[in-house]
Amino acid sequence: EGALDPLVGSAAERVVLSDQVAAAKWGTDSPIEDPEREQEVLDGVAARAVELGLDPEEATRVFRDQIEASKLVQRGLHARWTAHPDEQPTERPDLGEIRPELDRLGEAILVQLRDTDELRDGPSCTGHLVSAYAHTARDLDALHQAALGRATPSICA
Numbered sequence: 398e399g400a401l402d403p404l405v406g407s408a409a410e411r412v413v414l415s416d417q418v419a420a421a422k423w424g425t426d427s428p429i430e431d432p433e434r435e436q437e438v439l440d441g442v443a444a445r446a447v448e449l450g451l452d453p454e455e456a457t458r459v460f461r462d463q464i465e466a467s468k469l470v471q472r473g474l475h476a477r478w479t480a481h482p483d484e485q486p487t488e489r490p491d492l493g494e495i496r497p498e499l500d501r502l503g504e505a506i507l508v509q510l511r512d513t514d515e516l517r518d519g520p521s522c523t524g525h526l527v528s529a530y531a532h533t534a535r536d537l538d539a540l541h542q543a544a545l546g547r548a549t550p551s552i553c554a
């Protein structure tokens with residue numbers, strides 16, 4: 398397993414969990430983009446980054462990309478469900494139960510950022526990142542591959 402595989406794997410899990418977010422919001426008034434929740438996520442990330450000895454600005458940059466990737470999945474799925482009503486979700490998960498799962502993955506991502514801090518600062522980062530992306534993306538469909546691509550560029554400093 399490559400050095401960045403766990404980190405990119407957690408980013409992929411967050412992208413896949415965004416399917417549940419998309420289903421929770423489908424057919425409701427809840428918009429895909431919720432700036433207040435985004436700010437909460439980013440404030441929490443910055444505070445936790447300091448505790449872990451990470452640069453809070455770097456950690457925040459990584460999470461802005463995680464958030465954009467999640468919205469990419471949600472927009473992609475809502476477009477798919479509009480075009481193909483037979484694929485619409487039949488059950489609506491509770492957003493209040495999914496957000497703690499997103500927070501749990503966020504913690505994993507932060508710990509993995511800490512564990513890879515030195516490697517990510519060095520010249521081998523891009524190679525490790527491409528390799529981790531390739532391993533991880535194999536298991537994803539095109540939408541989630543695109544989202545993982547959106548989630549990962551900020552990983553190398």
Ligand SMILES: C=C(O[C@@H]1C=C(C(=O)O)C=C[C@H]1O)C(=O)O
Pocket residue numbers: 418429430431432434435438463464465467468496499
């Ligand atoms: C995932 C959500 O959708 C969007 C993406 C967010 C994220 O990735 O953390 C946060 C708020 C929303 O803009 C959500 O509403 O929880």
